[in-house]
Amino acid sequence: RHFYPRWYKLYPWLEYSPKADSCFCFPCMLYSINSSSPFCNVGINSWKRCDFKFERHSDTATHKNNVQSWQADLAQTQPKVDELISHQRAEKRKRDEEMMELNRAALTRIAHLILTLVRQNCPLRGHDESASSSNKGNFLEFFETLVTYDPVLSEWRTKSTQRNATYTSPRIQLEILGLLSDYRFLKFVLCERANASVISSNIVRVIKELGLDIQHLVGQAYDGAATMGGCYSGVATRIIAENPKAVYVHCFAHRFNLVILGGLQQMDCVLEFFEKLQQVYAFFNRSPLKTSIFEDEQRKANVKVRHLKQLCDTRWLARDDALRTFLDIQMPLLSTLSRLQRGVDDIGDPSSRHKAQSFYQYFGSLDTVVTALSMRHILSMTTPLHTELQRPYLDLLKASEMIVGLKDQMKHLVSAKCNVFQEIYSKSTQNLASHIRDERMRTTRGQTVQRSENDHKAIFDTMVMKLISLLDTRFSSQTCEPLSSLSALCSLFATERDIYFQCFPESESSVHSKLSWLAVFFHLDACDVICQFDLVCRLFHTKSVNVNNIKMLAKIATQMKLANSYPEITKLFLIAATLPVTSASAERSFSKLKLIKTSHRSTMGQEFLNQTTLLSCNRDIDIPFTNIIAQFTSKTRRLKF
Incomplete structure (x- = not known):
């Protein structure tokens, strides 16, 4: 016989002592004074007929009074034990949730700080990040400044019990960068050699x-x-x-740059002009005194003070900027060169006066002014297209239309009806009459004749015709058959198909042949592509769907779920929208690389370089920090998130 734990449920007042192996009455021990009951003194350790003894003790008046006193005291002094434990758990849960929310808010600020520094091409780490260092690097220094003024970070720093979980270490920085940089640009790959075999194998x-x-x-x-x-x-x-x-x-942008480069560099007058422009830039750039005189002449002429721009050997878009600047400040430039050649400002350098005289004679000639204004007009037509061809979202149809439009505009320049050159020549002679000298052209016999307007017109027409010829060559349909075929087919969606084929009945067979060629090239079913193309054309025109570009065509096809009914032609639309027109946007990463991988950051690792460059290139992307924090906290961390 022994004590049974089930008695606790039958008699809540019962208390058992394993050491004494005896039972006691808890309220009677607590409230009875000088009681002789064994439940209060020595306890009950005779287990024979214990139930009877417990019942008999429960019926006594003393026990009942003691139980009432006990229950009254419990009700007045403290809640029940289970209620107390439940309340403590709720309080702890609330504190944990508040701390987790604070941890997430602090981590979001850390990620924002990393993103801001990287997008500004600033290094994160310092050479010495120890506590005694006076310069711990950009990230830690900016972080400490934020802690000083940001109440959330300040509270997080104060309440955080994990002193070794600051989430500012280089490893955490790299991990957060990896989550932030999961977007368009992929990575830089180190090539052992710059040949086609190594590059293609790396791709x-x-x-x-x-x-x-x-x-x-x-x-x-x-x-x-x-x-x-x-x-x-x-x-x-x-x-x-x-x-x-x-x-x-x-790349259309590179191809168009070759058109401008090839067309204009074949003209001796254009080459000479830009060589002289680069020389006069260096002439002023190397001397603060000459620059000061140049600025003074611009103030006298009541024009905005500007400086000549350096030329780029390959980018003709930059030459357009330099040419615009030159024409805006040409009169102050000629006045400055006139002062320098006459020695008014006591330059004291004979070679400088000689160069100034040479520049004045060149830039003050009618031939030079006509060349500059002619170039200005041509580049004003080509620069917008050059800029547009570098946009990452340009599609085949729009690029083709813009190139055709430029060719038509240039053909109009050399037509008999166009008087653009006459306006250029008139402006040259009227606006710059005070500085322009008559340019004479030497003949083979040593005689000189005055260069006429027709001579300048012939030079202008030659430049334009060379550009037209190069546009036809560089952007012909044979240059890239898939691109030209896709562009021609997608252009049908911008017109009424039936009206188009009524006007040009021979075009229908041409369209079908192009569709067959594309189907074979991209491994599609030719018969299905032709039939589905006709059906989708009629569907679009029946519903009055307005299609302006290829990407819109692919988007509408996706929204209308045409892939379910017309899978083959939908694939062709998606291919047309996917094909790249330019690589200029991708090559901008090289410019970012030059800004990021500097001599002061020579120890940067390849992974860190890829991630920082990616974020710097994709500044236009809105980073979903909620998703970033969720991915970061999905792993086991020292702090709770």
Whole structure:
């Protein structure tokens, strides 16, 4: 026989002592004075007929009074034990939730700080980040400043019990950067050698590392260098050997730059003008005194003080800016050169006076002014297209339309009806009459004749005709058959199909032949593509769907869920929207690389470089910090989030 724990439920007042192996009455021990009951003194340890003894004690008046006193005291002094435990748990849960919310708020601020510094191309780490360092690097120094003025970070720093969980270490910075930078730009890859074999193998390797199938690649865009676009062993050719559907696109922006470069550099007068412009830039840039005189002449002429701009050897868009600046300040420039050649300001350098005289004679001639204004008019037509072709969201249809529009505009320049050059020549002679000298042209016999307006007109027409010829060559349909075919087909959605074919009945067979060629090229069913194309054309025109560009065409096809009914032609639309027109936006990452990978950051790792460059390139992307924090906190951390 022994004590049974089930007695606790039958007699809540019962208390058992394992040491004495006896039972006691808790309220009677607490409230009885000088009681002789064994439940209050020595206890009950005879287990025979214990139930009877417990019942008999429960019926006594003394016990009942003691139980009432006990219950009254419990009700007045403290809540029940289970209620007390539940309340404590609720309080702890509330404190934990508040701390988790505070941790998330602090982590969000840390991520924001990292993103801001990276987008400004600022280094994060310092050479010495120890507690005794006077300069711990940009991240830690800015973080300490935020802690001083931001109440959330200040409270987090005070309440955080994990002193070794500050979440400001380089490892945490790199992890947060990895979450922030999961967007468009992929990475920089270090190439052992700059040849087509190494570059193409690295491209294929990265595609596989990203879990992508190279057979799904439909387009690749590079510049026209032999390494990238060579028809025998270039990168594009090697990629096409892996996947014949990977259309190579010679970047439209690079191609157009070659048109301007090739057309204008063949003109001796244009080359001479820009060489002289670069020389006069260096002439003033190397001397603060000459620059001061130049600024003084601009103030006298009541024009905004500006400086000549340096030219770029390859980017003709930059030359347009330099030309605009030159024409805006040409009169003060000639006045400055006149002062310098006459020695009015006591320069004291004979070579400088000689150069100033040479520059004055050149930039004050009618030939130079006509050349500059002619170039200004031509570049004013080409620069908008040059800028537009560098936009990342440009599609095939819009690019083709803009190039055709430029060619038509240039053809109008050389037509008999156009009087643009006459206006240029008149402006040259009237506005700059005080400085312009008559330019004479030497003949083969040593005689000199005055250069006439017709001579200048012939030079102007030659420049324009060369540009038109190069546009026809560089942007012909044979240059990239898939691009031209897709562009021609998608243009039908911007017109009434039936009216178009009524006016040009021979075009319907041409469209079907292009569709068949594209279907074979992209491994689609030719019969289905032709039938589905006709049906989708009629569907769009029946519903009055307005299509302005290829990307809109693909978007509408996706919204209307045409892939369910017309899968083959929908694939063709998506391919047309995916094919790259320009690689200029991708090459801007090289400019960012020059800003980020400086001599002061020579120890930067490859992973850190990729992530910082990615964020710097994609400044326009809104970072979803809620998702970033959720991904970061999904791993086991020292702090609760």
